[in-house]
């Protein structure tokens with residue numbers, strides 16, 4: 055697992071920004087169910103730059119592309135450069151793992167999966183099963199997770215992956231969750247310093263504790279899915295992102311931010327994508 059060091063602010067607080075599910079295309083103006091994904095992502099980036107909060111690192115939690123094109127990853131890299139912060143990524147079900155890595159690396163976005171600070175480590179996992187919407191953590195991923203946890207047993211831990219571990223109450227989306235959640239949870243149960251698991255994939259906010267670990271999901275920067283829906287259904291909530299502060303004593307403060315309402319309207323008649 056490639057490693058990098060988190061910056062060490064004087065107050066010891068690690069500040070992170072999560073952006074997820076940008077679903078970009080090669081073409082600038084192409085839309086996903088009524089929302090031009092490059093435009094909504096740009097609006098999110100613009101809003102982030104106007105906020106007073108500082109952050110040290112950006113986490114991009116998958117589905118960065120919708121069309122598997124090299125140009126869509128180049129577009130992501132070009133756009134996110136404006137934040138002028140280190141960016142770390144992991145793949146989602148819509149991504150092309152090899153193209154993604156190659157195109158992002160060329161743009162200076164490296165594939166480190168373990169970010170180590172004074173009091174925390176952040177571990178990024180690949181839960182993609184190419185060609186299917188659900189997730190699975192391979193034996194290798196689970197081994198690497200456990201090795202990272204063993205390496206720094208005294209540090210608090212935030213784990214990031216694309217797919218959600220627990221059902222969020224939307225039947226159609228919960229079919230596409232992490233299928234070997236029990237294997238993942240068995241590892242987590244052995245390491246009480248694991249404080250939170252952060253995901254994308256579900257295009258909505260979720261924040262629940264399970265056996266002492268906080269499970270978080272976040273909005274997409276484009277379309278939002280309706281919470282608690284049986285069938286595919288879009289939500290009118292605005293595109294958004296998440297801000298996290300990891301305190302030296304293991305506490306986490308986090309908040310979801312969204313664009314002002316009404317800037318981006320999805321096609322609510324859509325029945326899938």
Ligand SMILES: [Fe+2]
Pocket residue numbers: 075077117146148255256257274
């Ligand atoms: Fe997505």
